[in-house]
Each structure stands twice: as C-alpha cells, then as structure tokens.
Amino acid sequence: MAKNLLQKVWDAHTVRQLPNGQTQLFIGLHLIHEVTSPQAFAMIRERGWKVAHPERTVATVDHIVPTHDQSRPFADALAEEMMTAIEKNCRDFGLKLQGLDSDHQGIVHVIGPEMGLTQPGMTIACGDSHTSTHGAFGAVAFGIGTSQVRDVLASQCLAMNPLKVRRIEVNGELPPSTYAKDVILAIIRKLGVKGGVGYAYEFAGDAIERMNMEERMSVCNMSIEGGARVGYVNPDETTFKYLQGKMHAPSGEAFDRATQWWKTMASDADAQYDDVVELAASEIEPMVTWGINPGQSVGVGESIPDPASLSGAESTSVQEALEFMGFDAGSPIAGTRIDVAFVGSCTNSRISDLREAARIVQGQKVASHVKALIVPGSRQVLEEAESEGLNEIFVDAGFEWRGAGCSMCLAMNPDKLQGREVCASSSNRNFKGRQGSPTGRTLLMSPAMVAAAAIAGEVMDVRQVECGV
Numbered sequence: 321m322a323k324n325l326l327q328k329v330w331d332a333h334t335v336r337q338l339p340n341g342q343t344q345l346f347i348g349l350h351l352i353h354e355v356t357s358p359q360a361f362a363m364i365r366e367r368g369w370k371v372a373h374p375e376r377t378v379a380t381v382d383h384i385v386p387t388h389d390q391s392r393p394f395a396d397a398l399a400e401e402m403m404t405a406i407e408k409n410c411r412d413f414g415l416k417l418q419g420l421d422s423d424h425q426g427i428v429h430v431i432g433p434e435m436g437l438t439q440p441g442m443t444i445a446c447g448d449s450h451t452s453t454h455g456a457f458g459a460v461a462f463g464i465g466t467s468q469v470r471d472v473l474a475s476q477c478l479a480m481n482p483l484k485v486r487r488i489e490v491n492g493e494l495p496p497s498t499y500a501k502d503v504i505l506a507i508i509r510k511l512g513v514k515g516g517v518g519y520a521y522e523f524a525g526d527a528i529e530r531m532n533m534e535e536r537m538s539v540c541n542m543s544i545e546g547g548a549r550v551g552y553v554n555p556d557e558t559t560f561k562y563l564q565g566k567m568h569a570p571s572g573e574a575f576d577r578a579t580q581w582w583k584t585m586a587s588d589a590d591a592q593y594d595d596v597v598e599l600a601a602s603e604i605e606p607m608v609t610w611g612i613n614p615g616q617s618v619g620v621g622e623s624i625p626d627p628a629s630l631s632g633a634e635s636t637s638v639q640e641a642l643e644f645m646g647f648d649a650g651s652p653i654a655g656t657r658i659d660v661a662f663v664g665s666c667t668n669s670r671i672s673d674l675r676e677a678a679r680i681v682q683g684q685k686v687a688s689h690v691k692a693l694i695v696p697g698s699r700q701v702l703e704e705a706e707s708e709g710l711n712e713i714f715v716d717a718g719f720e721w722r723g724a725g726c727s728m729c730l731a732m733n734p735d736k737l738q739g740r741e742v743c744a745s746s747s748n749r750n751f752k753g754r755q756g757s758p759t760g761r762t763l764l765m766s767p768a769m770v771a772a773a774a775i776a777g778e779v780m781d782v783r784q785v786e787c788g789v
C-alpha cells in the first residue's frame with residue numbers, strides 16, 4: 321500500500337503498540353542541551369539507570385551561553401550552574417558534548433544538520449520545541465519535554481500519539497526578495513497557530529522543492545508555531561548533496577547504500593493524506609508579524625487588522641494583541657519604528673541567512689537609534705562568515721558581531737530587550753515576554769527584512785532596497 325514519509329518512518333521505528341493507543345517509537349538520534357536536560361539526568365541518577373545509547377546522544381550548549389563574553393565562570397550564577405551540570409552529566413554518562421571548547425558548538429538545530437547527524441528516515445528527539453527543523457531532511461523530529469528527555473535517555477524510546485498528515489503544497493515562483501521565512505509565516509497565517517494540532521505537516525510543491533536545505537530548515541523549524549507536531553520535506557537530490565562529505569554522514573559505498581534507502585523513505589507518489597492545502601508562491605510577499613503569536617502577520621504592504629471588522633474570539637485576540645503591542649488598528653505595518661534588530665536563532669542564523677542580511681547592509685549604516693545584533697547559529701557558521709568577510713560588512717555598518725548561541729530568541733542569557741523596546745527579529749516566536757522583557761515587543765520577519773529595518777530604523781519593504789519597488 322502506498323505510504324507517506326511519516327507512515328514509513330513511523331512503521332520502521334515502531335517497537336510496539338501500547339494499550340493506551342500510543343506507539344513506542346525507537347529514537348535514532350537524541351540531541352540534548354543545557355536547559356532541559358539537568359532534571360532528566362537527575363531522575364536517571366536517582367534510579368541508578370544508565371543512558372541506553374550514548375552513541376546516539378549528542379549534547380551542545382546554546383540557550384544560556386553569553387554571545388558577548390564567553391569566559392568562565394559566567395556572570396549569571398544560574399547559567400554557570402547549568403553549564404557545569406551538562407559538562408558533568410556528559411562526563412559521567414559518557415556522552416559527546418559540543419561545549420564552548422568545541423569547533424562545533426552552537427544552537428542544537430543548527431549543529432545537528434551541519435555535522436551530518438540529521439539524516440533522512442530517522443526519528444529524532446530533543447528537549448526543544450523547534451526540533452521540527454530536522455524534518456527538512458525527511459526525518460521525523462519531535463520536540464519533547466523534560467520527562468520525555470528522561471525516557472529517551474533511559475530507553476532510547478518515546479511513547480507517541482498517532483498523527484494525521486497534512487500535505488501543504490506551495491507551487492509557483494516566489495516573488496523577488498521573498499524567502500522561506502515568508503513562506504512559513506504565510507502558511508501559519510492561513511492555517512492558524514492551532515491549525516496543525518494533531519498533524520504532521522508535509523511541505524511539498526515545486527517552490528519547496530527548489531529550496532536549498534537551509535531554506536527547508538527555516539520552513540520546518542516553524543511547523544510547531546502552526547501547531548503541527550512535526551514538519552518535514554521529502555528527501556531528494558538536494559538533501560543527498562548537502563549530506564555528502566558531512567562529518568557524520570556515511571561515506572564511500574555506505575553513502576550510496578544510504579542514499580538508496582533514503583530514497584525509499586520519501587512519500588509514494590500515490591500516498592494518501594488526511595488533508596491537502598495549496599498555496600500560490602507568487603501571492604506571498606515579505607511578511608511581518610504585528611501581534612503576539614506567529615499567525616498574527618501581514619504582508620509588509622498591508623495594514624494591521626481592525627478588530628471591529630472581525631467577530632468572536634478572533635476579534636478578542638486581535639484586540640488583546642493590539643493593546644499589548646500599542647499599535648493602531650488599520651495602520652500600515654511599514655514605518656513602525658524599531659529599537660533593536662536581531663538576526664539569529666535556529667530559524668535564521670545559518671550562512672545563507674547571514675549572506676542575505678550582509679547583501680542588504682553592505683555600505684549602509686544602522687540607524688542611530690537602533691541596537692543591531694548578528695548572532696551566528698554555530699561556530700561553523702561564524703567561521704564561514706568570517707572567512708567570507710561578512711563580519712566586517714556587519715561591523716562597518718554598525719552591527720554587533722557575536723558568538724554562537726540562541727541569544728535574543730529566548731533571552732536566557734544577557735541578550736535581552738529592555739522595557740517596551742520593539743525588535744525586528746529573524747527568530748520564531750513573538751509571544752509576550754519572549755525576548756527577555758515582559759513588555760518587549762517582537763516583530764518576526766526574514767533576515768533580509770531585519771537588515772533593511774536596521775538601516776531604516778523602522779519596518780520597511782526590503783523590495784524597495786533590492787528591487788526599487
């Protein structure tokens with residue numbers, strides 16, 4: 321019977337069906353970091369257990385790592401405690417840690433793919449919501465909670481509820497200056513932040529197929545923001561080419577054998593789906609969020625919605641968002657003054673993101689009232705950017721060039737908004753308080769749009785810079 325990728329990967333990793341309707345799945349790769357692992361290790365210790373598959377467990381440090389001064393001990397005692405804990409836990413349980421002394425330290429969803437750990441047909445788990453990123457390779461990747469981190473450490477298995485599959489087809493040509501970030505923001509706007517509850521999202525269509533792996537990662541990264549449990553793209557030649565030569569990818573004949581198997585894991589042409597949704601790529605424009613969830617977005621040429629034109633819960637949620645943001649209903653989003661510009665996070669901190677931002681800022685100056693940060697997702701991205709001279713372009717323009725980490729995406733480190741600041745951000749969440757200030761305001765957009773906003777000092781249409789629109 322024809323199957324989609326989710327069904328194939330699910331079946332290949334099923335240990336057994338549980339009496340409560342869940343499936344016990346074997347997890348091929350467990351990625352851990354310093355924030356959601358300490359309690360899980362404590363529970364393992366209490367019971368005298370071991371880590372079942374240390375060779376399938378890889379640790380990094382990202383959330384609490386300062387991106388400015390990384391000398392130890394950290395100024396923040398809690399951050400230092402978490403850092404010390406993951407170092408000890410990895411030592412005690414025999415796990416590989418990509419710590420601050422490693423060339424591969426960085427955001428967990430950036431380093432997995434760049435090290436070749438993330439591969440098609442895998443099941444992957446990590447104690448971070450945006451684990452869906454790894455689905456870009458045709459993996460089924462779950463963001464999990466601390467007790468599930470314990471379960472995977474102890475058994476390399478997870479008990480999971482069955483999922484429906486929605487195929488989201490994006491066909492046609494994306495307009496100039498429109499990026500993967502705009503595609504996923506447009507999808508979430510259309511389907512809602514809860515539209516994907518109970519689903520896996522299969523991203524397909526020729527606009528997705530033309531995307532490179534970094535673009536596919538940006539799309540899959542934000543599946544969770546649309547409520548989907550996982551998101552994936554079927555593996556293809558783009559995937560295989562990206563993996564060839566990566567440190568942990570198979571090599572030689574083993575790579576050829578792996579490629580043959582990876583191909584079989586892609587959805588069959590006549591696979592069945594629980595739902596199919598289509599979007600025309602040509603209708604997507606550069607997107608900006610104006611509210612307090614990633615579904616509250618508009619094209620940069622549009623205006624902020626008016627709750628009076630809506631009804632029921634939708635009207636109430638728009639009203640709440642407008643009150644928090646301090647924006648006027650019906651006013652254009654372009655021209656909104658910003659205080660901070662942030663290019664970073666596991667959504668948009670890879671080399672192609674930095675290249676796009678650098679292209680916009682080259683020879684320009686950051687507006688005098690704007691604090692602007694560029695935070696590479698990993699040491700590898702940082703080194704590649706420096707070898708291309710991108711850091712000099714950013715510094716000349718007035719950006720701060722930082723070390724690798726999550727930085728202002730979640731602000732569990734010194735990079736935080738202050739008071740009511742407005743931040744043009746390439747990250748993935750615009751919830752109240754997300755960037756470190758309970759009253760801070762986040763506008764999500766592509767790295768190119770962040771770069772344009774940093775220069776203009778306000779939200780602007782990047783097409784005016786790039787295409788003279």
Ligand code: SF4
Nearest residue numbers: 450665666726729730
């Ligand atoms: S960059 Fe943000 S979303 Fe991504 S892993 Fe770090 S805190 Fe989580």
